[in-house]
Amino acid sequence: MASQIPAIEITGLTKDYSVGFWRKRMRRSLDHLSLRVEEGEIFGFLGPNGAGKTTTLKLLMGLIFPTDGTANILGRPIDDISMHRDIGYLPEHPYFYDYLTARELLDYYARFSHYPAEERRVRVARVLERVGLASAADVQLRKFSKGMLQRAGIAQAIIHDPRLVFLDEPMSGLDPIGRHEVRDIILDLKTQGRTVFFSTHILSDAEMLCDRVAVLHEGKLRGIGSPGKIVSLEVQAMEILFEPVENQPLPSNLAQHATPVGGRYRMEVPEAELYRTINDLRSCSARILSVSPVRPTLEDYFLGLVERKPNAPVEAHAQ
Amino acid sequence: MSAMPGVVAINTFREAVRDRVLYNLVFFALLMIGAAIIVGQISIGIERLVIVNLGLTAISIFGLVMAIFIGVGLVYKEIEKRTLYSLLSKPIRRWEFLVGKYAGLILTLVINTAFMTAGLAVALFYVGRPFVRSDASILIAIYFILLALALVTAIALFFSCFSSPMLSTLFTLAIYVTGLFAADIRDFGALTHSSFIKTATSVLYYLVPNFHDFNSIAVAAHGESIPFALVWQNTLYALMYIALLLVASSAIFSRRNLK
Missing domain, CATH: 3.30.1490 (Dna Ligase; domain 1)
Structure with a gap:
């Protein structure tokens, strides 16, 4: 499964934000994160709110800039714009141009991949079908529910068949049927040999889908490995x-x-x-x-982590 | 040349066209031109002067309102609504996005100005005045208005890269008004005995764009011709400022953390 070039390679990635009225105090949002994701993996990025998950994804997408550290995606540095041809990204709580219909929105994003008009039409129709929005294709996005926006977000992330898909809380706002469909999409992507990196706090999804997970808390990596390894299998x-x-x-x-x-x-x-x-x-x-x-679940591990004092020893495996 | 700005520009244009505020502005501009017809009819002998004056002023003012109010939100709205997040995950550079947004608004302004120009032509036709060769100065005056609007849009976009719409509006208006009176301010400085004020007004004169030179409404209204050299001079002047502002905007925006 693993190729020589990892899908994602993060080394010492750190992000400080200036806070306070005079912006002189610094708050560390991500603290020397290092991890490697192989091609073809479904990788779960877990952590409570404020753990640094979205910060990591924004750094990888070039939306914010690191204070320290480096990251490569598909063997190319994150500031290499050509790398973006091979990735898709669903932001957290996605919001799109509400004056466009879902079809127009996807056509707009597909234009960045230089597809001719006919191919765009076919791709858009296919992906709308895939995310369950075919019947709402010509409805303006301002009339979309949160769940429908989430589906539109997933659609724009996969419209160009990327090798690597980043999903920030993809199940957020979805009903059980929607969650099931997103799980199917993620598994489909894996079947097609794509890499999926998704952040979530819905642990059952991570346990069900992920080859490996990383747990982040207060900006620090607390553990990385398969869900079974992260959670001790010892009977409690x-x-x-x-x-x-x-x-x-x-x-x-x-x-x-x-x-x-x-x-x-x-x-x-x-x-x-x-x-x-x-x-x-x-x-x-x-x-x-x-x-x-x-046996402890990933949820127990997660809760234990949140309750643990910041400097307490980390029991999970670090790669 | 990258095709990416073109993709963004078309979408920006589509946004503006689907925005009802824009229709209101066009409606009021056409209303102004309609008012010019009425005023022109009661201005015996000087219909042309009144209609052209009021018509061009309406085009200029409503264009300015559009350029500032849409321009200051060009980048800010995309960040606030987070529409930029998914967009920048595509293979588009930040400067391409900026240039695209700018081009989209310019396209909007050009098309709206074209509509208003047509309205003005209808107004002139309505009062039974045949079109003559000197009317070319009206078109040149409209071209100058467009150049000024393009410059104002670039200023609004520049502030939009790092400031809120409210502050950006204030800054853009302040620069526009200062630019309108740049020569007067410099002349005022020259009259004082303070070397500091002399230097400050001089610096201000060279720093802010001189919008006064783009105003040929009175010349066009009186049917006088506009020298061709001024067309070149204004074009180069506006393009130079716009290029500088777009480069500065790109430099700022490319380093900005999108929170």
Whole structure:
């Protein structure tokens, strides 16, 4: 999968913003970020609000300029305009010329790739179909809902068949069907051998789609690797779901740890106490419905990261 | 030459055409020309002078309003609404975007001025005045108005690259008004005994564009001819200033962080 030239190579990328009335104080938004994304990967860029995800994407797009560090996209420096022929970008909360229709907007963007009129027409129709906007093709964008704008944004990012697509919060504002369709588009791009770099805070999407993820917090890279590697696969606890005998109270040692869930009980116990708990349940004739290991999710990792003090040690792997 | 500015220019023109404010301006400009007809009819013997004077003034004022109010928002709106983000991810350089926006507004101004010129021609035709050779000076006066508008647009665009529309409007208007009276200001400075004021007014005279030289409305209204040398002089003068302003705008905008 990996070619010699990475799709994205970021080295020590740093961005400081001047803040305050006199703009003399500096606030670091991105702190020496280094990472490498291989061609053909779906790469998730995770982090809470204000982590530096959008800043990174804006730096890569040349919308803002780095305080320090460098980045190459498809082997070319980010200030090389020719590189932009091979990339697509969906900004966060996209907004477009609201006096244009979706068809006109996509035709406008396709002109930057020098396609002749007939090819533009075919491409625009195809991509509108792909993002589910074919029926709204001739509606002015001022009448679009947030979800429709998001779809138009994705359409403009892929209208020219880029090798690498950057998506900033692509699922934002979409209903479940829309999210499912965007997931399909991302997977389609991967099937076509494209690289997708997307930022998100919807962790289930990242777990489902990404070959690798990077977690960013307070401008610093906290971890990078496959979702399974980022999250330790060690069992944290065992979950037992059981049904007590009708009209028979639970023994106090079980009752204090069990949570009633619709006539059933759920409890989490340390792995070492599993058999003792099962014996306790058997002794009071409870019906054990399931016993399953509890593993941390990416969400748990994410929450732990946010709650962790900034200088606390990072447990995730750094590449 | 890159084709990118052309793509942006056509879209900028389309935006202006679909903007209702623009139609209002054209409507009021045509209304002014209509008023010129009425005033012309009661100005026995000097219909031409009145109609041409009022008509050209209307073209100039409404063109100026368009150039400033659309010009100051050219870049600002694209940043504020973040439409620029997806645009700059395409293979277009920032200077190409700027030149495209500028060209789009100039195209809009040219077409609107053409409409208003047609209105003025209709007004002159209505009062039964045959077109004569000296009417060429009216067209030259309109060309000068367009040159001045192109210059004002470049100034508005320049401020639009780093300032809010409100401040950009103020700065552009201030430069325009100063430019209209640049020669008077210099002459005033020459009359004082303060060497500082003399130097300051002199610097101001050479720094701001001299808009007074683009005003040939009175000459055209009186049917006098405009020397051809002035056409060349004004053209080169305007082009030089516009080029300088576009280069400065590009230099500023190319270094700007888009937050």
